[in-house]
Amino acid sequence: MNRRTLLATVAAATIVSTAAWADDAVTAGFIFIGPVGDGGWTYEHNQGRLAVEEAYGDKVKTVYQENVPESADAERAITQMALAGADIIFTTSFGYMDPTLAVAAKFPNVKFEHATGYKQADNVATYSARFYEGRAVQGHIAGNMTKTNKIGYIASFPIPEVIRGINAAYIHAKEVNPDVEFSVVWAYTWFDPAKEADAARALIENGADVVLQHTDSTAPQAAAKEAGNVITFGQASDMADYGPMPRVSSIIDNWGPYYVDRVGAVMDGTWTSGNTWDGIAPGMVGIGEISDAVPAEVKASALALKDSIASGEYHTFTGPLKKQDGSDWLADGETADDGTLAGMNFYVEGITADIPN
Amino acid sequence: MDLSSISPVLLVASIMVSATPILFAAIGELVVEKSGVLNLGVEGMMITGAVVGFAVAVNTESPLVGFVAAAVAGAVLSLAFGFLTQHLLSNQVATGLGLTLAGLGLSALIGKPYEGMKSPTLPKLDLGPLSDIPGVGKMVFSHDIMVYVSILLVAAVWAFLKFTRGGLILRAVGESHDSAHALGYKVVRVRMIAILFGGACAGLGGAYLSLVRVPQWTEGMTAGAGWIALAIVVFASWRPWRILIGAYLFGGVTVLQLNLQAAGAKVPVALLSASPYLITILVLVIISARGAHGAPASLGRVFHASN
Numbered sequence: 001m002n003r004r005t006l007l008a009t010v011a012a013a014t015i016v017s018t019a020a021w022a023d024d025a026v027t028a029g030f031i032f033i034g035p036v037g038d039g040g041w042t043y044e045h046n047q048g049r050l051a052v053e054e055a056y057g058d059k060v061k062t063v064y065q066e067n068v069p070e071s072a073d074a075e076r077a078i079t080q081m082a083l084a085g086a087d088i089i090f091t092t093s094f095g096y097m098d099p100t101l102a103v104a105a106k107f108p109n110v111k112f113e114h115a116t117g118y119k120q121a122d123n124v125a126t127y128s129a130r131f132y133e134g135r136a137v138q139g140h141i142a143g144n145m146t147k148t149n150k151i152g153y154i155a156s157f158p159i160p161e162v163i164r165g166i167n168a169a170y171i172h173a174k175e176v177n178p179d180v181e182f183s184v185v186w187a188y189t190w191f192d193p194a195k196e197a198d199a200a201r202a203l204i205e206n207g208a209d210v211v212l213q214h215t216d217s218t219a220p221q222a223a224a225k226e227a228g229n230v231i232t233f234g235q236a237s238d239m240a241d242y243g244p245m246p247r248v249s250s251i252i253d254n255w256g257p258y259y260v261d262r263v264g265a266v267m268d269g270t271w272t273s274g275n276t277w278d279g280i281a282p283g284m285v286g287i288g289e290i291s292d293a294v295p296a297e298v299k300a301s302a303l304a305l306k307d308s309i310a311s312g313e314y315h316t317f318t319g320p321l322k323k324q325d326g327s328d329w330l331a332d333g334e335t336a337d338d339g340t341l342a343g344m345n346f347y348v349e350g351i352t353a354d355i356p357n
Numbered sequence: 358m359d360l361s362s363i364s365p366v367l368l369v370a371s372i373m374v375s376a377t378p379i380l381f382a383a384i385g386e387l388v389v390e391k392s393g394v395l396n397l398g399v400e401g402m403m404i405t406g407a408v409v410g411f412a413v414a415v416n417t418e419s420p421l422v423g424f425v426a427a428a429v430a431g432a433v434l435s436l437a438f439g440f441l442t443q444h445l446l447s448n449q450v451a452t453g454l455g456l457t458l459a460g461l462g463l464s465a466l467i468g469k470p471y472e473g474m475k476s477p478t479l480p481k482l483d484l485g486p487l488s489d490i491p492g493v494g495k496m497v498f499s500h501d502i503m504v505y506v507s508i509l510l511v512a513a514v515w516a517f518l519k520f521t522r523g524g525l526i527l528r529a530v531g532e533s534h535d536s537a538h539a540l541g542y543k544v545v546r547v548r549m550i551a552i553l554f555g556g557a558c559a560g561l562g563g564a565y566l567s568l569v570r571v572p573q574w575t576e577g578m579t580a581g582a583g584w585i586a587l588a589i590v591v592f593a594s595w596r597p598w599r600i601l602i603g604a605y606l607f608g609g610v611t612v613l614q615l616n617l618q619a620a621g622a623k624v625p626v627a628l629l630s631a632s633p634y635l636i637t638i639l640v641l642v643i644i645s646a647r648g649a650h651g652a653p654a655s656l657g658r659v660f661h662a663s664n
Contacts (some may be wrong), residue, residue, distance in 0.1 A: 035575065038575075067576060186618065186626045193571045198611065198612060202371070204373065205616065217573065217575065222572060226478075245408060330499055353621055
């Protein structure tokens with residue numbers, strides 16, 4: 001972040017707070033949960049915003065607001081953006097779901113795009129990425145790499161997206177290493193570096209030598225680096241600054257093409273509501289460079305897993321799988337349907353912890 | 358429940374790191390309150406210290422210089438509080454709250470360019486043979502220098518208040534500013550010095566957060582630590598060594614709840630997350646019930662020589 005972007009932020013805020021602007025350009029607004037400099041989730045959404053600017057140049061204007069809490073404040077921020085004349089607004093956190101719907105009802109001519117949610121309307125589309133496909137690859141590497149057989153997982157909130165990630169990682173870690181155990185710490189925040197760092201340390205001190213995170217900051221990477229013999233994975237963004245150790249690979253969210261596509265649809269009037277859920281194959285989920293800290297054969301099998309998911313030949317949740325309580329979930333060879341995945345609220349068999357409610 | 362995976366040695370070491378920011382802020386606030394001033398702006402001064410310390414450490418590549426800058430920044434901000442409350446006789450509670458808001462906003466502005474950057478971290482001190490003692494060495498004698506500075510500071514404040522003439526004057530000013538004034542002590546000057554000291558300590562605490570504990574700069578990263586520091590001063594009934602106990606207890610519960618989760622304890626997570634705050638409330642209730650508060654008699658009262 002330099003002074004120019006700071007000025008741009010200030011300018012954007014001024015524009016948002018003053019009034020509508022000339023109508024010749026389409027305006028795309030973005031609501032962010034953290035700062036664009038978080039190095040993770042919000043950073044990647046902002047990269048998507050920049051891709052939109054890059055693609056359309058003068059024909060598009062983008063505005064954004066950072067650090068919008070998932071509370072009544074969200075509704076205020078979205079309303080303000082709609083009032084200021086945004087044509088399409090991307091709300092980029094799960095907790096913005098109801099606020100987005102509420103504002104959308106008041107602004108039928110503005111298009112809304114809510115990330116990771118499941119409620120749509122005529123002018124509200126939802127989109128998400130199949131992060132769990134990336135989690136499978138991480139689990140595969142983690143299961144192979146762990147020496148203590150303990151894998152730590154910093155979870156944010158007990159919502160389906162997070163639970164899906166834990167299950168996907170666990171299944172694929174267990175597949176290559178039957179002795180593997182998961183300890184999950186719920187941080188109840190998407191972004192609180194001090195807490196994320198403390199959580200990572202707690203996991204490491206309890207014997208975990210792999211830390212997976214589903215929170216947005218790079219603090220767990222810093223904690224793992226300090227500890228030494230611990231590996232981590234970049235979350236949402238490559239977090240390459242922490243490679244080759246502790247960060248051995250990453251899940252990269254690539255929102256750019258989707259944002260460019262959707263803003264383009266608003267420009268030519270073809271935008272319709274819908275639900276987009278893309279994974280590794282279309283490139284919405286990327287697997288960051290697997291570093292040299294990973295043995296060559298593990299790297300090769302991880303990439304093979306990635307390729308088989310991308311080609312559609314393998315589904316991350318393929319039976320036989322049982323639920324945590326021992327009841328049957330998927331029969332041999334059966335794959336999970338999107339409805340079940342979207343509402344996943346159970347652990348698979350073998351995870352010992354309980355999901356908090 | 359298998360708690361054997363929690364290592365007591367590492368747990369204590371984490372607790373010391375986790376408690377240091379609030380220990381700094383609380384020991385500073387103790388001195389301020391002992392002089393009869395209630396500064397509720399600890400959170401604001403802490404976060405200003407966090408951002409300034411981080412920025413300076415990144416630019417100079419020296420964490421120690423960052424800590425010095427953080428102390429100066431905290432002191433400068435507290436100077437504004439001191440000027441308003443001691444010279445313009447404004448309400449201390451309102452001014453302190455204002456200071457917190459100002460500090461949060463100011464830090465967000467200063468910190469914008471530093472988001473996502475990494476800072477040079479403070480090396481662990483090598484205390485030679487002490488660090489090599491099995492168990493205890495790793496537990497207590499292998500931290501960075503600021504952990505020890507914070508403990509020494511507690512000892513220094515204790516000795517200052519108990520054994521020195523300056524400490525006696527400070528306490529006199531806090532107990533009865535009119536008497537102290539009648540004896541010829543400069544009440545306002547003593548209080549200004551105490552306020553500056555409190556600001557510097559809060560700044561150090563903030564810098565410890567951004568330079569060692571995380572280490573990273575993020576907007577709003579103190580997340581209420583300043584308020585905890587204020588509560589700890591009351592918890593400690595204004596006694597330095599009890600500040601140490603209070604800070605370590607709070608840091609301990611925070612770290613312990615994450616460790617219990619990591620070890621798979623079957624305790625409701627929401628309860629664990631709330632436990633540090635619950636314990637703070639509980640202790641405050643016990644102290645209030647006992648009646649002996651030990652608060653300086655002139656705490657929060659406005660002083661003017663003409664009264």
